Amino acid sequence: MSRNGALRRPVHFHLSADSGWKQRFHLAWADMREGAHLWRLIAVLGFLDIKLKYRGSALGPFWLTISMGVQVGAMAFIYADLFHTDIHSYLPFLCLSIIAWSYLNALVTEGCGCFIQSDAVIKGMRMPFSVHAGRSIVRNTIILAHNVVVIVVVFAIMGVHQSLSSLLALPALGLWLVDGFAFSLFFGALCARFRDVPQIISAIMQIAFFVTPVMWSTTILTGHREALLLIRFNPFYYMLEILRAPLLGTPLSVMTWGWALVISGILIFLSWIAFARTRGRIAFWV
Numbered sequence: 333m334s335r336n337g338a339l340r341r342p343v344h345f346h347l348s349a350d351s352g353w354k355q356r357f358h359l360a361w362a363d364m365r366e367g368a369h370l371w372r373l374i375a376v377l378g379f380l381d382i383k384l385k386y387r388g389s390a391l392g393p394f395w396l397t398i399s400m401g402v403q404v405g406a407m408a409f410i411y412a413d414l415f416h417t418d419i420h421s422y423l424p425f426l427c428l429s430i431i432a433w434s435y436l437n438a439l440v441t442e443g444c445g446c447f448i449q450s451d452a453v454i455k456g457m458r459m460p461f462s463v464h465a466g467r468s469i470v471r472n473t474i475i476l477a478h479n480v481v482v483i484v485v486v487f488a489i490m491g492v493h494q495s496l497s498s499l500l501a502l503p504a505l506g507l508w509l510v511d512g513f514a515f516s517l518f519f520g521a522l523c524a525r526f527r528d529v530p531q532i533i534s535a536i537m538q539i540a541f542f543v544t545p546v547m548w549s550t551t552i553l554t555g556h557r558e559a560l561l562l563i564r565f566n567p568f569y570y571m572l573e574i575l576r577a578p579l580l581g582t583p584l585s586v587m588t589w590g591w592a593l594v595i596s597g598i599l600i601f602l603s604w605i606a607f608a609r610t611r612g613r614i615a616f617w618v
Contacts, residue, residue: 367462378470
């Protein structure tokens with residue numbers, strides 16, 4: 333009985349054993365649906381992560397913009413000379429590639445730790461696990477927004493003009509967000525269970541950086557059939573190119589988009605299966 337004399341309504345908890353994949357899919361879908369309803373909370377948590385990280389700093393997250401600008405400027409003149417490339421065409425290419433890769437790398441590496449980093453919240457309150465995956469996406473997208481300033485400045489200085497075809501970068505960015513979310517659900521749970529996996533993923537991303545045309549263009553591989561395999565069987569190339577080509581005004585084949593969609597479809601399917609299977613155990617693993 334409460335203080336005002338009214339009877340409190342009893343709270344019932346229903347415990348049941350795992351009844352198979354149908355129940356797992358139902359709970360996974362309910363988790364994602366509840367997470368979508370909490371999109372404001374996800375946005376606030378993402379902004380809060382950035383604010384706490386740069387608390388007490390005069391420039392705050394704009395230090396990211398400054399450091400990225402210095403990095404791109406230093407690398408452009410060095411690698412333009414090494415590759416015997418005109419700086420006016422190479423600087424916009426390198427700037428966009430480095431910033432896009434930094435965002436992609438952050439989605440992957442921080443997605444691996446989305447549940448581990450939120451272990452206190454997971455253990456302390458009931459909250460959809462998809463919130464933690466979305467929080468990682470929002471946090472890294474805010475950092476991308478700060479680095480976009482560098483792209484705008486470089487494109488303006490080098491006279492890179494945009495057209496209506498540049499809008500094709502928007503669906504590419506949307507696909508990146510979906511893939512980043514799927515990757516976080518998949519590998520976030522896997523890395524919570526096996527703590528060696530984040531180091532493995534980090535090592536793979538370092539190797540992928542050098543074998544993916546980020547600092548170099550695919551034109552330098554012309555005539556090298558074996559080297560072209562780095563492009564043909566490199567999923568990062570297709571994901572990077574669908575975002576980069578429209579902004580640089582270079583041709584983008586339908587096959588490139590097709591492969592990007594196939595890669596995304598496989599990732600989303602595996603993520604859905606893995607999240608439904610591991611969702612009930614994440615709280616015990618973190």
